[in-house]
Amino acid sequence: xxxxxxxxxxxxxxxxxxxxxxxxxxxxxxxxxxxxxxxxxxxxxxxxxxxxxxxxxxxxxxxxxxxxxxxxxxxxxxxxxxxxxxxxxxxxxxxxxxxxxxxxxxxxxxxxxxx
Amino acid sequence: xxxxxxxxxxxxxxxxxxxxxxxxxxxxxxxxxxxxxxxxxxxxxxxxxxxxxxxxxxxxxxxxxxxxxxxxxxxxxxxxxxxxxxxxxxxxxxxxxxxxxxxxxxxxxxxxxxx
Numbered sequence: 160x161x162x163x164x165x166x167x168x169x170x171x172x173x174x175x176x177x178x179x180x181x182x183x184x185x186x187x188x189x190x191x192x193x194x195x196x197x198x199x200x201x202x203x204x205x206x207x208x209x210x211x212x213x214x215x216x217x218x219x220x221x222x223x224x225x226x227x228x229x230x231x232x233x234x235x236x237x238x239x240x241x242x243x244x245x246x247x248x249x250x251x252x253x254x255x256x257x258x259x260x261x262x263x264x265x266x267x268x269x270x271x272x273x274x
Numbered sequence: 275x276x277x278x279x280x281x282x283x284x285x286x287x288x289x290x291x292x293x294x295x296x297x298x299x300x301x302x303x304x305x306x307x308x309x310x311x312x313x314x315x316x317x318x319x320x321x322x323x324x325x326x327x328x329x330x331x332x333x334x335x336x337x338x339x340x341x342x343x344x345x346x347x348x349x350x351x352x353x354x355x356x357x358x359x360x361x362x363x364x365x366x367x368x369x370x371x372x373x374x375x376x377x378x379x380x381x382x383x384x385x386x387x388x389x
Binding site for chain 2: 191252
């Protein structure tokens with residue numbers, strides 16, 4: 160059973176516009192969420208994260224929003240740039256359970272930013 | 275900067291061969307992980323280790339084993355490679371005392387083809 164879901168396999172956006180990537184989760188024990196970016200033939204790189212005690216976290220062009228009641232988070236990229244074209248993975252963790260920091264990943268969304 | 279290296283970028287093996295994938299991290303991280311990435315399935319956890327000689331099964335451990343004899347090195351072993359193990363294999367590490375703890379740092383990946 161997929162505990163972290165990214166229902167849009169792909170998204171295409173014009174350069175300069177906003178990209179919104181969505182992620183839903185089912186496990187209410189998740190209390191920490193991360194976004195990773197992955198280029199082809201490379202490992203994922205950490206982008207931004209948010210704790211469940213917050214509803215927004217911003218880092219430059221990237222903002223993550225968390226709606227705990229809806230079990231939904233989104234990543235906003237403004238303005239989008241061609242170099243943002245990559246696969247974006249949402250991940251979640253239940254930090255109260257052990258020290259291993261296991262992450263549960265979504266299936267990813269391929270973002271294509273058109274020049 | 276955290277550096278996670280994987281012994282090979284590309285591997286081609288025959289069905290039934292024993293395959294070793296090596297991962298080394300240079301940040302003294304306690305936790306290490308092995309994932310596989312397949313289209314439409316995201317990143318799935320195979321095994322993880324939270325200390326030397328300690329290991330725990332992830333979500334898809336069947337057909338795999340691991341070894342962690344030194345803190346910086348985590349090996350994934352395919353006991354008898356099969357075609358359904360053709361995939362991208364990603365190693366990651368994280369610190370138990372890092373801030374945030376949950377952030378995992380990934381290697382570049384090994385693309386394995388089993389013929």
